[in-house]
Structure formats: C-alpha cells, structure tokens
Amino acid sequence: MRRPAAAHVGVPRWLYLPALLGAGVVLLPLVALLLRTPWADFWGLVTSEASRDALGLSLRTATASTVVCVLLGTPMAVVLARTDFRGQGLLRALVLLPLVLPPVVGGIALLYTFGRRGLLGRTFEVLGVQVAFSTTAVVLAQVFVALPFLVVSLEGALRSAGQRYEVVAASLGARPTTVLRRVTLPLVLPGLVSGAVLAFARSLGEFGATLTFAGSLQGVTRTLPLEIYLRRETDADAAVALSLVLVAVAVLVVGLTRQAGRAR
Amino acid sequence: MRAPLVAAVVLVAAGCGAAGDGGTGGDGTELTVFAAASLAGPFEQVAETFEAEHEGVRVRLSLAGSSDLVAQVEAGAPADVLATADEETMQRLVDADLADGDPVPFAANRLQLAVPPGNPAGVRSLADLARPGLALVLCAPEVPCGAASARLAGAAGVTLSPVSEERSVTDVLAKVTSGEADAGLVYATDVLAAGDAVEGIALADEGVAPNVYPVVPVAGADEPGLAADFVALLTGPTGQRALADAGFLPARGGR
Numbered sequence: 031m032r033r034p035a036a037a038h039v040g041v042p043r044w045l046y047l048p049a050l051l052g053a054g055v056v057l058l059p060l061v062a063l064l065l066r067t068p069w070a071d072f073w074g075l076v077t078s079e080a081s082r083d084a085l086g087l088s089l090r091t092a093t094a095s096t097v098v099c100v101l102l103g104t105p106m107a108v109v110l111a112r113t114d115f116r117g118q119g120l121l122r123a124l125v126l127l128p129l130v131l132p133p134v135v136g137g138i139a140l141l142y143t144f145g146r147r148g149l150l151g152r153t154f155e156v157l158g159v160q161v162a163f164s165t166t167a168v169v170l171a172q173v174f175v176a177l178p179f180l181v182v183s184l185e186g187a188l189r190s191a192g193q194r195y196e197v198v199a200a201s202l203g204a205r206p207t208t209v210l211r212r213v214t215l216p217l218v219l220p221g222l223v224s225g226a227v228l229a230f231a232r233s234l235g236e237f238g239a240t241l242t243f244a245g246s247l248q249g250v251t252r253t254l255p256l257e258i259y260l261r262r263e264t265d266a267d268a269a270v271a272l273s274l275v276l277v278a279v280a281v282l283v284v285g286l287t288r289q290a291g292r293a294r
Numbered sequence: 295m296r297a298p299l300v301a302a303v304v305l306v307a308a309g310c311g312a313a314g315d316g317g318t319g320g321d322g323t324e325l326t327v328f329a330a331a332s333l334a335g336p337f338e339q340v341a342e343t344f345e346a347e348h349e350g351v352r353v354r355l356s357l358a359g360s361s362d363l364v365a366q367v368e369a370g371a372p373a374d375v376l377a378t379a380d381e382e383t384m385q386r387l388v389d390a391d392l393a394d395g396d397p398v399p400f401a402a403n404r405l406q407l408a409v410p411p412g413n414p415a416g417v418r419s420l421a422d423l424a425r426p427g428l429a430l431v432l433c434a435p436e437v438p439c440g441a442a443s444a445r446l447a448g449a450a451g452v453t454l455s456p457v458s459e460e461r462s463v464t465d466v467l468a469k470v471t472s473g474e475a476d477a478g479l480v481y482a483t484d485v486l487a488a489g490d491a492v493e494g495i496a497l498a499d500e501g502v503a504p505n506v507y508p509v510v511p512v513a514g515a516d517e518p519g520l521a522a523d524f525v526a527l528l529t530g531p532t533g534q535r536a537l538a539d540a541g542f543l544p545a546r547g548g549r
Contacts, residue, residue, distance in 0.1 A: 147473045162474045163429065163457035245431065245458025245469065252459075260461050263361050264436045 060277065067274050068267040075271040083249040084257035085275065091165060091253060092233035095172035099229040102173075103180035104222065108210070110181070111188035129178040136174050137242025144170060145243075167244035168251050172233035179232050180225040187221020188214070224287045231283040235276065325520045326354045326372055328363045330379035330507065332403070332463065332483055336536040337377070343532050344524055351520060359462060360384075360438065367392055367512060374515040375524050377507060379403070380438040384508045394515065397508035399545035400529050401537045404504045405442055406482040407495040408470045415476035420450045420497055423477060431466050431475040434459035439466070442505055443479045449500035467492065481505070486541040506545055 068075065075081065110122055128136055143149045144161045154161055161167050191214075199213045200206075215222070237255040244251040246260065254276060262269040325344070329337050334357050341353035356363070356371075360378035364386050367373050376393075377400070378384045384397045409417055415428055423430050432454065433440030440459065447454045457475070460466045463484050469475040471491040485494030509528055511521035527533055534544065 141472055141474065145472065145474055241465070242468075245474075246434070246460055247456065247458050260434055260436055260459075263359075263434075263461065 063270065063273060063277065066270050068271060071267060072271050072274075075268045076275055078268070080248055080257060080261075081268070081272060084252055084254045084272070087165070087168075087249060087252065088234055088254040091168045091172060092230050094169050095176055095233040096226055096230040098169065098173050099177050099180045099233075100222070100226055103177050103225070103229070104184060104215075106177075107181045107184035107188060107225075108214070111185045112193070126178045126182060128175050129182070133171075133175055133236065133238030134242050137171060137239035140167075140171060140174060140239060140243040163245045163247065163251060165250055168236075168240055168253060171239035171243050172236045175236055175239055176229040176232040179228040180222075183225030183228055184218060184221050187218040187225075191217045191221075227283055227286050231280060234279060323350050324352050324354055325374050325517050325524060326356065327375045327377070327524065328356045328358075328367065328371070328373040328512075329375075329377040330360045330363070331357045332379055332481060333357070333377060333401075333507070335487060336533070336540045336542065339536040340524075340528055340533050344527055347527070348520065348523070353524070372516065373512045374517050374521040375509060376512055377509040377528075379507055380442075380505050381508055382441075383438065384510065387510070387512075392513050394511040394513040394518065394521070397510040398525060398529055399506045399508050400525075400533065401507040401542040402504040402545050403481045403483055403507065403542055404499065405439070405446055405479050405497060406485050407497055408467060408478045408480045408485050408488070408492040409476065409495060410470055410473045411490065411493055413493055413495075414473075417477045418495065420447065420452050420500075423447075423454055424452050429474065429476045430454060430456045431458045431460060431469045431478040432456040433463060433466055433479070434461060437461055438505065439463045439479070439481065442502075446479070446497070446500055446502050449502045450498075483541040504543055507542075 076085075106125065110118065110125075141148060143151075144154065144167070145151050146155065146162055151161070159166075161170070195213050195217065196209050199209045204212070234253075235255060236253070237259070240251065240253060241256060241259070246252045246256045252260070254272060258269045258272045258276075261272065327337065327341065334355075337355055337357075341355055344353055345351060356366075356373070358366075360380065360383040363373075363376060363378065364383055367376060367387060368390055376384075376387060378387075381397070381399075384393075387393050388397065407417060407420075407423075409415065417423065417428070422428070432443050435441055435444050439462075443454070458469065460469070463480045466475075466478040466480050467484055467488055470478045470480075471488065482494065482496075485492055509525055511518060511525060515521045538544075
C-alpha cells in the first residue's frame with residue numbers, strides 16, 4: 031500500500047493513556063497465562079495421549095473445514111462481489127450472520143438442521159449417514175462459524191482489485207471461466223490466503239457450536255478447546271498448558287495473515 | 295435531569311432505612327451461599343424460609359459446578375456457606391483449611407437412566423446400555439456424575455461405550471431432551487426437574503453408595519452466626535422436606 035507523503039499530524043497526548051489501558055486489557059491476561067504455565071511439566075502435559083488426540087483432531091478438522099470453506103466460500107465471494115441482483119445486500123447480511131451470532135446459538139441451529147430429529151436428519155439417516163456425535167458434526171460446526179470470515183476477506187479483496195484486468199481479458203476473447211481462473215483468482219490470491227488462514231484459526235478455536243452440536247468424546251469430537259474446558263475441572267495445569275498451545279497457534283496465524291497482507 | 299437525581303436520592307435513602315431496620319440478624323444483612331447447581335430448587339425454598347425467620351437478612355445464592363465453587367472460595371470469593379455435590383470436592387476445601395468445622399452430609403442423590411419421551415430405543419436396564427448402536431451419553435469421568443457412572447457400571451460389570459462424555463449433568467440431559475441421545479445417566483433429581491422432557495428409569499443400586507452432598511460454613515465468613523443457622527435449617531425438618539420434594543434422598547440410612 032502506498033502512503034501519501036502528507037505532513038505528519040500528531041495525536042493529542044491524553045490519547046495515550048486510554049490506548050495503553052486498552053492494550054493492557056488485551057495483553058495482561060496473556061501475560062498472566064504465561065506466568066501460570068507449569069513450564070517444568072509443560073512437555074509432558076501437552077504430549078499426553080488425551081492432549082495429542084485433541085490436538086490431532088483439532089488440526090485435522092480445522093484443515094477439512096478450511097478446505098470446505100475455500101470450496102464454498104470462493105464462489106460465494108465472487109457472486110457477491112461481481113454480480114448485482116435484488117436483495118443482494120440482505121443476502122450478504124444473512125450469510126455473514128454467524129460472524130456475530132453466539133456460537134452456542136449456531137450449535138442449536140445446527141442441531142435442528144442435521145440432528146436426528148432435525149430438518150435434514152431423516153434424510154441423512156435414510157442415506158445411512160449418522161451426523162450426530164461424529165467428526166463430521168465437528169467439521170459442520172466449524173464450517174458454519176468460519177465460512178463468513180473467508181467470504182468477507184475475499185469479497186473485500188475482489189472489490190479493491192477492481193475489474194479492469196478482467197474487462198481487458200474478456201475483450202481479448204477470454205471466456206468467463208478463463209477470466210476467473212487466469213485473471214481474477216491469481217489477482218486476489220493474497221486475500222484468499224489470508225481469508226483461509228482466518229477460517230482455519232476460527233475453526234481451531236470453535237467451541238460453543240461443537241459442544242452443543244457434536245458432543246465430546248476423545249479422538250472423535252473432543253477438540254482442543256473442549257479438552258481444555260474438561261481438564262479445567264480436575265487438572266488446571268494441563269488446561270493452562272494446552273491453552274498456551276492455542277495461543278501459540280493464534281500468534282502464528284496473526285503473523286501469517288500480516289505476511290499475506292503485506293504481499294498484497 | 296432533576297427527576298432522575300431525586301429518584302436516586304430517594305432510593306439511597308430508602309436503602310439506608312432498610313439496612314437500619316434489619317439490624318436484628320447482626321451488623322450486616324447479607325448471607326452468601328455457594329451451592330452445587332443441582333441444589334437450585336430446594337435451596338431457593340430454604341433461602342426463602344431463612345429470610346422469613348431472620349428479619350432483614352437477605353440470602354444470596356450462587357449456583358455453579360462444585361469444582362468451580364471450591365476454586366472460587368480458594369481464590370477469595372466472599373462465601374459464608376458452601377454446599378457441594380460430592381464429598382471428594384468438599385475435601386479440597388477442607389484440605390485448604392477453608393472449612394469452619396467438619397462438613398455435614400445433608401442429602402444424597404442416585405443415578406437414574408434418562409431417555410427421551412416414549413423411550414424410542416426401548417432401554418430398560420444398565421445392561422441394555424451396552425447394546426451396540428445405542429447412542430449413550432455420559433458425564434466425563436473427570437466430573438462427579440461421570441465418576442459415579444463409572445462406579446455403577448463397574449459394580450454391575452457392564453462396559454459402557456458412550457458416544458459423548460459431557461462436562462456436566464445438564465449437558466447430558468440436553469442431549470437426551472433434544473433426542474440426539476437414546477439414553478443418558480443423570481441424577482434422579484435432574485430427571486424430576488426436567489419434567490415431561492425426559493423419562494426416568496430407576497436402576498438397581500448394585501451395592502454402590504449414592505452421592506452424598508455435604509455443607510459447611512466457610513472459615514473466615516462475614517456472618518459465622520448466620521452461616522451456622524443456615525446449615526441448621528438445611529439439616530433440620532424444613533431443609534430435609536424441601537430436598538425430599540426435589541427427589542433427594544436423606545444423607546444417612548437412605549437407599
């Protein structure tokens with residue numbers, strides 16, 4: 031991004047105090063978590079069988095959810111950014127709803143859709159697919175909450191990239207599919223990557239919808255956040271150690287999205 | 295601008311008046327009771343009776359999981375009385391020197407089988423739970439109701455393979471009421487509180503003792519006298535009747 035070389039205008043000095051306070055509100059709890067981490071047993075706690083199962087399941091489901099988000103979210107973002115139809119604004123608002131919806135509400139909604147007595151539950155049962163209490167349910171919950179992150183991020187990238195190159199390609203005889211494949215998508219690739227990373231992070235942190243909709247069983251549905259929630263009951267040290275693992279992943283994700291943002 | 299100000303002054307004055315009137319129960323007028331979530335119904339009744347008997351005293355109930363409550367008291371939460379859902383959890387408070395005297399057992403609770411209305415899977419006994427393909431939901435072994443479930447299954451020689459292990463009894467109940475699970479093991483009092491949303495099936499006790507609920511005044515409480523009064527009311531006829539109405543068993547000699 032190019033910055034205009036305008037004269038520098040200072041900020042009022044009193045602004046620093048609330049700004050520092052705000053930073054403290056965010057950073058102090060993380061420091062407290064670090065101070066409370068049982069470093070001596072850290073490795074043992076995060077590599078116990080239950081921890082490894084939870085971490086493995088979290089990584090597998092979050093990866094699967096990210097793939098589904100890219101496959102479904104990219105077409106959604108292109109349609110929302112490149113077409114114009116009645117009610118598009120309303121549709122966009124509704125599709126982005128999970129962004130602001132409490133995840134537990136999402137979980138209840140999913141239950142009434144894919145649950146045994148849900149809207150589609152019967153259909154799935156006839157097909158011999160049992161969604162309830164399965165890893166599929168975890169992925170569904172994660173896709174539900176993470177998809178809007180990818181759509182928002184990619185639609186923004188599409189809009190700021192504009193249509194100039196697409197128009198040129200089309201005028202040279204390229205068909206719409208070719209324009210999409212050879213011009214549009216390469217142009218917004220950084221936006222797609224940062225959207226996918228955000229969706230991955232959101233999937234990894236998914237808790238409320240999973241707990242409500244998928245249940246909690248080691249190796250099947252008990253992802254890392256659910257494992258932390260359960261361990262807090264009896265083994266606070268393990269809960270803190272596993273929390274730190276998620277913090278580390280979050281830091282990594284923020285770093286990656288910043289990189290992707292700079293490459294734009 | 296002026297009207298709210300006047301209202302505020304009137305409210306403050308009224309508040310002072312009320313506090314002044316309520317001097318009979320000691321200097322302060324609030325008793326804070328921490329209780330396991332399953333005790334909600336009967337404790338609200340006991341608190342009401344307590345307030346009627348002690349003029350000017352207000353009982354504040356804080357209801358949560360027993361482990362969370364003990365952790366809060368350890369961290370300095372201002373509790374006068376603590377009641378937990380099992381003796382193991384209470385022992386943590388005793389070990390931390392935060393119990394004022396010995397905890398008193400005041401109620402007991404048994405596990406029951408909860409099934410969706412109509413019992414679609416036709417579950418009748420503990421042995422039925424081992425049937426393949428049955429969607430059984432239990433509490434995780436880490437929490438008291440899960441430990442109790444494991445003891446019961448162990449005593450009966452039944453191997454249970456749940457589709458989900460939840461963190462609390464209410465989470466198990468929710469999976470049954472929504473019809474996602476064919477059966478779940480919860481406390482008898484939970485089945486009673488859930489009303490028509492689930493059907494309860496009593497189980498043979500297999501020689502396993504029920505969960506015992508202990509209560510104790512917290513050491514260093516602001517209101518030690520009132521705390522002792524509350525424990526007395528709970529273990530007396532009033533408290534025992536309220537607990538029995540909610541489906542609890544007596545603490546001793548009950549089956």
